[in-house]
Amino acid sequence: MGLSRPGLWLKRLWVFLQVAMHVAVGKVFLILFPERVKQQVLAMNQKNPHFSYDNWLPTFYGMQYFWFVLKVRWQRLEDRTEPGGLAPNCPVVQLSGQRCNIWDFMQGNRPLVLNFGSCTPSFLFKFDQFKRLVEDFCSTADFLIIYIEEAHASDGWAFKNNVNIRTHRNLQDRLQAARLLLDRTPRCPVVVDTMENESNWRYAALPERLYVLREGRILYKGKSGPWNYHPEEVRAVLEKLHS
Numbered sequence: 001m002g003l004s005r006p007g008l009w010l011k012r013l014w015v016f017l018q019v020a021m022h023v024a025v026g027k028v029f030l031i032l033f034p035e036r037v038k039q040q041v042l043a044m045n046q047k048n049p050h051f052s053y054d055n056w057l058p059t060f061y062g063m064q065y066f067w068f069v070l071k072v073r074w075q076r077l078e079d080r081t082e083p084g085g086l087a088p089n090c091p092v093v094q095l096s097g098q099r100c101n102i103w104d105f106m107q108g109n110r111p112l113v114l115n116f117g118s119c120t121p122s123f124l125f126k127f128d129q130f131k132r133l134v135e136d137f138c139s140t141a142d143f144l145i146i147y148i149e150e151a152h153a154s155d156g157w158a159f160k161n162n163v164n165i166r167t168h169r170n171l172q173d174r175l176q177a178a179r180l181l182l183d184r185t186p187r188c189p190v191v192v193d194t195m196e197n198e199s200n201w202r203y204a205a206l207p208e209r210l211y212v213l214r215e216g217r218i219l220y221k222g223k224s225g226p227w228n229y230h231p232e233e234v235r236a237v238l239e240k241l242h243s
């Protein structure tokens with residue numbers, strides 16, 4: 001993404017230093033207190049069994065981890081969304097290859113739920129929960145899955161138990177990855193972000209995030225995954241709308 005605000009690069013530099021510090025301190029901590037780190041990871045494991053100790057730990061505070069956290073933190077500097085604000089109408093591509101925009105999926109004053117993600121452990125772990133949401137509310141709300149860049153590509157910050165998908169080099173790669181979701185019968189349209197990753201950046205979507213839009217505005221902005229990605233919060237928002 002280009003320099004769109006004065007001082008953006010200065011902010012990026014500041015974030016870069018913060019992340020470098022975080023990784024350096026983490027690495028030292030890991031070497032000095034391996035048992036404490038293990039206990040922490042095991043506690044996280046209880047929230048989401050897909051983050052098992054063996055999968056996580058070898059990847060902690062490494063180079064790929066550093067680049068990933070940096071990307072997420074830089075992305076947040078360019079987040080264009082706030083509750084009540086206008087929802088960015090970014091271009092997306094349907095699995096047929098046809099281009100359209102996010103707003104095209106909004107119908108009248110029906111809420112539109114956006115589910116951003118890729119084949120990450122937490123996105124797939126909560127996929128059934130999301131599907132139940134679609135089933136329960138399809139008469140009053142619309143749903144759209146936006147497949148973004150691979151958060152845990154096999155040539156990036158990969159875990160042992162990841163679906164084996166390389167970083168998308170072109171739109172075909174991304175469409176192919178998104179088609180894997182069809183095996184899970186999503187029951188709502190699936191589109192992909194363009195290779196400029198505009199939806200991902202404007203909505204600060206990485207690694208996964210949920211939104212509810214209504215009449216072009218943001219009604220609910222979920223927090224980002226893996227720990228704060230909660231389809232049940234969307235359920236509460238939709239229930240409130242129809243009570």
Ligand SMILES: *[C@@H]1O[C@H](CO)[C@@H](O)[C@H](O)[C@H]1NC(C)=O
Pocket residue numbers: 001148149150167168169195196197
């Ligand atoms: C968007 O993300 C892909 C990785 O999925 C990357 O290859 C591509 O360079 C990114 N595009 C831009 C403009 O940064």
